[in-house]
Each structure stands twice: as C-alpha cells, then as structure tokens.
Amino acid sequence: MLLIECPWCGGRDETEFGYGGQAHLSYPDDPHELSDERWAEYLFMRDNPRGPFAERWVHSAGCRRWFNVLRDTATNEITASYPIDAREPVAR
Amino acid sequence: MAVDVTQLRRSPLGHRYRELEELSALAPQATLAEEPPCTQLNLRVRPGSPPLDRVERALGVALPSRPNTVCESVDGRYATLWLGPDEWLVVAPDGTAEPVCNALNTALNTALDGGPGSVVDVSANRAVLRLSGPAARDVLETGCSVDLHPRAFGPGDCVQTMLARAQVVLWQRDDLPAYWILVRSSFADYLTDWLCAAVRAQTRGR
Incomplete structure (x- = not known):
C-alpha cells in the first residue's frame, strides 16, 4: 500500500485516494484548430516513463481535493506532493 | 391537511437504541450511542x-x-x-x-x-454516533489507519477518513476520550454492526 501525502491532510493510506493520470496536461487553446491526429494525441496519448512521473490524485475519502504527486514509477517512491495549481517541482 | 414533517422524522439508528444501551451496560469501557439529531x-x-x-x-x-x-x-x-x-x-x-x-x-x-x-x-446526510470510554481509541484503531494517539490527535481535532471501509468524519470531543463519528445515514447500520463487534472484541476480559 502506498502512503500518500495529501497537501492538506498529511500522510494517508492509498485506499483513501483516487488516481487521475498524468498531471500538467492543459486543454488546447483552440481545439477546433487541431488536426484529428493532434486531438487524438491530446485525448489518449500519455507519457509512460520509467522513473519520476507527475500524476494527479484526489483525496476522495478525506478533503476531496485534487493535487499532484511526483512518484517514481519504478520504485513507487513519492518525492513530492503539491497543490493542483502549483508548478511541477524541478528538483528530482 | 398540513403534515408536521418533524413528526415524520426517523433517526437512522433509532431502531437500535435498546441494543446499544444493553451493549454499553455490558462494556462501560467503550460505550456506544446515537447522538440526538443536530x-x-x-x-x-x-x-x-x-x-x-x-x-x-x-x-x-x-x-x-x-x-x-x-x-x-x-x-x-x-x-x-x-x-x-x-x-x-x-x-x-x-x-x-x-x-x-x-x-x-x-x-x-x-x-x-x-x-x-x-x-x-446536510442535517439528514450523516448519522452521529458517540463512542466514549477508556477503550474507545482501541476500538477505533482496529478499523482506522489514522494515528489517534494523544500525541497526534486530541480534543478539538477532527479527521475525514475510512473507518472499517466506510467514510466517516471522526471528531474527538474530550480527553475521556469521547468521539463523535459522523457517517452517511445509509452506512450507519453497517458501521454500528462493525462497532458493536469491535467493542465486544476490545472489551472482552477487561
């Protein structure tokens, strides 16, 4: 079981959280301008790195807030958790 | 004819009043009761x-x-x-x-x-259970992963977490310790079942 640090509530069991996939994806400024290929890329294609990965989590059994987590996909080590509107931490 | 809706109100755990009273008489170290509506x-x-x-x-x-x-x-x-x-x-x-x-x-x-x-x-959203007594923390700790030790959690603290896989708001009221457990009304019966079993298990032989 992962222990995830909620920026507001502190460390809690993984079972209290929901997963939201890759973080820091922004909606295209003008979706009508995109080709079908680019649109499909935005909708479906996600990074799948081995190593540090910024991803969204929601503390659904607690404060019900979305936030971002920097997790190493190889070791499951969580190095940072930060509010949804904060920038991705640079130091890895 | 006007109906007085307050007369139609049913407490989520009203039908278990006697059962909880009997259990609390047997296990005074951790008494369990439903709070009056608030x-x-x-x-x-x-x-x-x-x-x-x-x-x-x-x-x-x-x-x-x-x-x-x-x-x-x-x-x-x-x-x-x-x-x-x-x-x-x-x-x-x-x-x-x-x-x-x-x-x-x-x-x-x-x-x-x-x-x-x-x-x-949201008054009708959650039922309120009161669990109090010297063994109350032991009872909660069998189903809750949050640290409830006095060094981390005391009177005036509340926490939203899972208790026996049900989402609850847990609020410590005093040093006894006494806790308020606010749980969705539809989970109240289930959580009461679980709490009764946990109270029996934790107070056995004390």
Whole structure:
C-alpha cells in the first residue's frame, strides 16, 4: 500500500485516494484548430516513463481535493506532493 | 391537511437504541450511542476573503484554517469542522437549520460581490454516533489507519477518513476520550454492526 501525502491532510493510506493520470496536461487553446491526429494525441496519448512521473490524485475519502504527486514509477517512491495549481517541482 | 414533517422524522439508528444501551451496560469501557439529531450545514467560502469574516461574525465561531481541526463556540452550541481548504461543516442545535442557513446566506450574499460560496443543509446526510470510554481509541484503531494517539490527535481535532471501509468524519470531543463519528445515514447500520463487534472484541476480559 502506498502512503500518500495529501497537501492538506498529511500522510494517508492509498485506499483513501483516487488516481487521475498524468498531471500538467492543459486543454488546447483552440481545439477546433487541431488536426484529428493532434486531438487524438491530446485525448489518449500519455507519457509512460520509467522513473519520476507527475500524476494527479484526489483525496476522495478525506478533503476531496485534487493535487499532484511526483512518484517514481519504478520504485513507487513519492518525492513530492503539491497543490493542483502549483508548478511541477524541478528538483528530482 | 398540513403534515408536521418533524413528526415524520426517523433517526437512522433509532431502531437500535435498546441494543446499544444493553451493549454499553455490558462494556462501560467503550460505550456506544446515537447522538440526538443536530443541524449540520455544509459551508463553502473562500479562505481569507471578506465573506469569511462576515460568516464568522454571523456564527459567532471562527472557521478553523488549520486542516482537521474544530472550533467551538464558548457555550458549545455551535461548532465548525474543517472539511477542506474552503469547506466546513457547521454543527448547530437541532431545529436551527433555517435561521442559521438564512443568517449565513445573508452574510455570504451581502459580502460575496458575486464571488463563490454556498451554504447547504446536510442535517439528514450523516448519522452521529458517540463512542466514549477508556477503550474507545482501541476500538477505533482496529478499523482506522489514522494515528489517534494523544500525541497526534486530541480534543478539538477532527479527521475525514475510512473507518472499517466506510467514510466517516471522526471528531474527538474530550480527553475521556469521547468521539463523535459522523457517517452517511445509509452506512450507519453497517458501521454500528462493525462497532458493536469491535467493542465486544476490545472489551472482552477487561
């Protein structure tokens, strides 16, 4: 079981959280301008790195807030958790 | 014919009153009972904004800014529980939902200037159980992963977490310790089953 640090509530069991996939994806400024290929890329294609990965989590059994987590996909080590509107931490 | 709706009201655990009383007589180290109904309001307002000051003045209680804490009025009639960075649960005496809602709405509307904020009566959303006695913490710890040791959790602290796989708001009321367990009414029967079993297991042979 992962222990995830909620920026507001502190460390809690993984079972209290929901997963939201890759973080820091922004909606295209003008979706009508995109080709079908680019649109499909935005909708479906996600990074799948081995190593540090910024991803969204929601503390659904607690404060019900979305936030971002920097997790190493190889070791499951969580190095940072930060509010949804904060920038991705640079130091890895 | 006008129907008095207060007469139609049923407490989520009213039918188990006798059972809980009997269990508490057998296990005084951890007594379990349903609290009388109270008014519960969900309040959302942006922290640090003028409407928040107005709301605090209208209520006569501060809204805690530290996560997972509770502020209570001096007379103990009103309490505000932290639910999120911009969300609180207001607990007020039974029957005050309408006046308190109106007062808060006025405080929000006159000061919001079109900003976000809301107050919703959620009194029927959650049943309130009281678990108290020297063994109460032992009982909770068999189904809750949050650290409830006095070094980490004490009177005036509340936490939203899972208790026996049910989502609850847990609020420590005093040093005894006594806890309020606020749980969705539809989970109340299940959680009471689980708590009764846990009380029996933890108080056996004491």
